[in-house]
Amino acid sequence: xxxxxxxRQNLSDGLYEELAAYRYQVxxxxxxxQLDTIPGHEADQFDRDDTVYVVARHNDGKISGCxxxxxxxxxxxxxxxxxxxxxxxxxxxxPAIWELSRFTAFDSNGQVKHGAGQFSSPVAVSLxxxxxxxxxxxxxxxxxTVSPVGVERLLRRAGFHAHRAGPPMILGGHPLxxxxxxxxxxxxxxxSTMRIQ
Amino acid sequence: xxxxxxxxxxxxxxxxxIFLSVDGYVxxxxxxxxxxxxxxxxxxxxxxxxxxAPSDANQNTISGYTEWVSETTPTMTLGWDWLLTTxxxxxxxxxxxxxxxxxxxxxxxxxTDLGPVMSITLLERLIDxxxxxxxxxxxxxxxxx
Numbered sequence: 001x002x003x004x005x006x007x008r009q010n011l012s013d014g015l016y017e018e019l020a021a022y023r024y025q026v027x028x029x030x031x032x033x034q035l036d037t038i039p040g041h042e043a044d045q046f047d048r049d050d051t052v053y054v055v056a057r058h059n060d061g062k063i064s065g066c067x068x069x070x071x072x073x074x075x076x077x078x079x080x081x082x083x084x085x086x087x088x089x090x091x092x093x094x095p096a097i098w099e100l101s102r103f104t105a106f107d108s109n110g111q112v113k114h115g116a117g118q119f120s121s122p123v124a125v126s127l128x129x130x131x132x133x134x135x136x137x138x139x140x141x142x143x144x145t146v147s148p149v150g151v152e153r154l155l156r157r158a159g160f161h162a163h164r165a166g167p168p169m170i171l172g173g174h175p176l177x178x179x180x181x182x183x184x185x186x187x188x189x190x191x192s193t194m195r196i197q
Numbered sequence: 198x199x200x201x202x203x204x205x206x207x208x209x210x211x212x213x214x215i216f217l218s219v220d221g222y223v224x225x226x227x228x229x230x231x232x233x234x235x236x237x238x239x240x241x242x243x244x245x246x247x248x249x250a251p252s253d254a255n256q257n258t259i260s261g262y263t264e265w266v267s268e269t270t271p272t273m274t275l276g277w278d279w280l281l282t283t284x285x286x287x288x289x290x291x292x293x294x295x296x297x298x299x300x301x302x303x304x305x306x307x308x309t310d311l312g313p314v315m316s317i318t319l320l321e322r323l324i325d326x327x328x329x330x331x332x333x334x335x336x337x338x339x340x341x342x
Contacts, residue, residue: 086221087217087221087223087271087272087299088217088270088271089217089219089221149239149241149262149264149276150241150243150262152276152297153262153278153294153297163221163297163299164221164274164276164297164298164299165221165299166221166272166274166299167238167264167266167272167273167274167299168238168239168264168266168274168276170238170239175238175239175241175264177274180221
C-alpha cells in the first residue's frame with residue numbers, strides 16, 4: 001500500500017474521479033449516508049480547489065482508504081453543518097486548524113469498518129498518520145473532526161492525542177461529536193510508526 | 198470571574214461557577230463538580246470489539262461505552278467504557294479505562310487547573326459513586342433486544 005496526498009489538480013489523471021466513485025461506494029452505498037450527490041460520484045460543497053485529499057492505494061492501484069482535509073479559515077463541514085457540536089463556542093477559524101472528514105479505510109476484500117471501527121485497522125492508523133502529517137506540512141497544529149462516539153478512545157489507543165470539543169449529540173440517529181486531534185503529539189507518533197508498504 | 202491565565206467565555210449555571218473556555222474545556226472546582234447532576238445520553242455495545250474478538254475470547258463478558266451529559270450551561274460531557282462480566286449467577290458491571298470528558302477541574306478559587314491527570318482521578322471517583330449501571334443496562338436492553 002502507498003499513500004499520496006494533494007489537491008484535486010495535483011492528483012494524477014483520473015484519480016479524483018476514482019476517489020469520488022470510491023467515496024460514493026463507501027459512504028452512500030455501504031454506510032447509507034443520505035447525501036445529495038450524483039449517483040456514482042460523491043462530492044459536496046467542500047470539495048473545492050483548495051481541498052486536500054489523502055488517498056491510500058493498494059499496490060494494484062485500487063483505492064483502499066481516503067481522507068479529506070479542509071482549512072478552517074474557509075467554509076468546512078463542522079462549521080457549516082454541525083456547529084452545534086461545539087458546545088456554544090464559535091467554530092474554529094484559523095490557518096493552524098484543519099478539519100479532517102470523509103475518512104474511511106475500505107479494504108480490498110470489500111469490508112468496510114464503519115462507525116467507530118473505521119479507525120481500528122492498521123491501514124486506518126497509517127492513513128490517519130499520513131493525514132496528520134499532510135496537515136502539519138500545511139501549517140496545522142490541530143485537527144478537528146466530526147466523528148462517531150468511540151473514535152476518541154480508538155484514537156487514544158492508537159497513540160494519538162485526541163479529546164472531545166463538546167458533548168455528543170444524536171444526529172441522524174447516530175451519536176456524533178466533535179473531536180480534536182493534536183498534531184504536534186501525533187507527528188512524533190507518525191515518525192515512529194512503521195508504514196505499510 | 199475570568200482567569201488571568203486564560204480566556205473564558207463566561208457562562209454561568211445558576212449559583213454554580215462553571216466556565217466554558219475558548220480551548221473547549223469546561224472549568225469548575227472539584228467542590229462544584231460533585232454538586233453537578235449528570236443524565237444519561239446514550240450507551241452502546243462495542244460492536245467492533247465483538248467482531249474482532251479472538252477465538253478464545255471470554256464469552257461471559259460484554260463491553261461497551263456510555264455517555265452522560267450535565268444539566269448545566271455550558272454542558273459538560275462525561276463518557277467511559279464499561280465491562281459486564283457474568284459468572285456463578287452474578288453479573289458485575291464495572292467502569293473500564295479512563296473517562297473521557299471536556300472537563301478541567303480547577304482549584305477552589307478557579308485560578309489554576311489541577312491538570313488532566315488529577316481531573317481524570319476526580320472524574321473516576323465521581324463516576325464510581327454514581328448508580329449508573331442500572332441506567333446503562335436499561336439502555337442497552339432497549340437498544341439491542
